[in-house]
Amino acid sequence: MTAYDAIAEWYETSFLAGQREDPLAIRPIVRDLLGPGSGPCLEVGCGTGVHAELIRSLGRTPLGVDVSEGMLRYATDRLPAARGDAGALPFTTGSLPAVVAVMVHTDMPAYPAVLREAARVLAPGGVFVHVGVHPCFCGGFADRSDERAVVIRPGYREAGWTTASWTDQGLRDKVGAAHLPLPELLHAVLDAGLTFERFAEGGEPSPLVLAWRAKKSPDRLSNPVAPG
Incomplete structure (x- = not known):
């Protein structure tokens, strides 16, 4: 995409x-939730591939998909990556033991469809790890001018795309952001056929990151049906 x-x-x-000092504790969260394993681990929205080394350190083989050619130019030395849509992944159904999405769900207006695709390509018992900005405390509706007390203004309940941002130091004021209130985000995971196992938050003093580990049930259909 041109913006990216x-x-x-x-x-x-x-x-x-x-981000080298990892102020949001993203690396330990990914390490804890993903855990050691073997075989390929797909990162949807891999960007420049900065999480590949961490995934590799867990014994897994990182792979990446991203829509941005510009981002992928930096990723090629870090992991095998292809240009593609996370909502239509170029992988066989049930072929991957692990999929991760790290700080990208706000880049994906159709994140529920991405979750369904992640569930499709996961093998039965496969693991999905989401690490993303906290939907309750980040967004154009969040006033974080006083780091000791986040003020939530009207807008949290409104799902959609916005160019409003609580900071001009990140990506959101430059490319915009998708927002899903917490119930919609969590329901999308369940609707994709994934079962929650663990949760984590990161950032101080109030959380900026919400993360979870979910698993594809061994007896779940390969193609979960979207709710009607």
């Missing part, structure tokens, strides 16, 4: 430099 292509160099050379 346009910011790829800034993201790789400037934004990520400010």
Whole structure:
């Protein structure tokens, strides 16, 4: 997508430099929720591939899919990655033991469809890990000017795409963001045929990150049906 292509160099050379100390505790959250394993682990919305080393350190083989050619130019030295739509993954049904989505669900207006695709390509018993901005405390509706007390203004209950952002130091003011209130986000996971196993939050003093580990039931149909 053009917006992400346009910011790829800034993201790789400037934004990520400010994330080296991992202020949101993303790396330990991924390490804890994903855990050791073997075989391929697909990262949907892999961007420049910065999580590949962590996935590899867990014994897994990182693979990536992203829509942005600009981002993928930086990813090629970090992991095998293909340009593609996370809502139509180029993988066989039931072929992957693990899928992760790290800080990308706000980039995906059709995230429920992405979750259904993740469930489709997962093998029975396969693991899905989501790490994303906290839907309750981040967004254009969140006033974080005082880090000691987040003020939630009208807008949290309104699902959709917005260019409003609580900070001008990240991606959201540059490319916009999709928002789903917490119940809709969690229901989308259940509707995809995944079962929650564990949860985590990251960021201080109030959480900026919400994460979970879910599993595809061994007796679940390969193609979960979207609710009517």
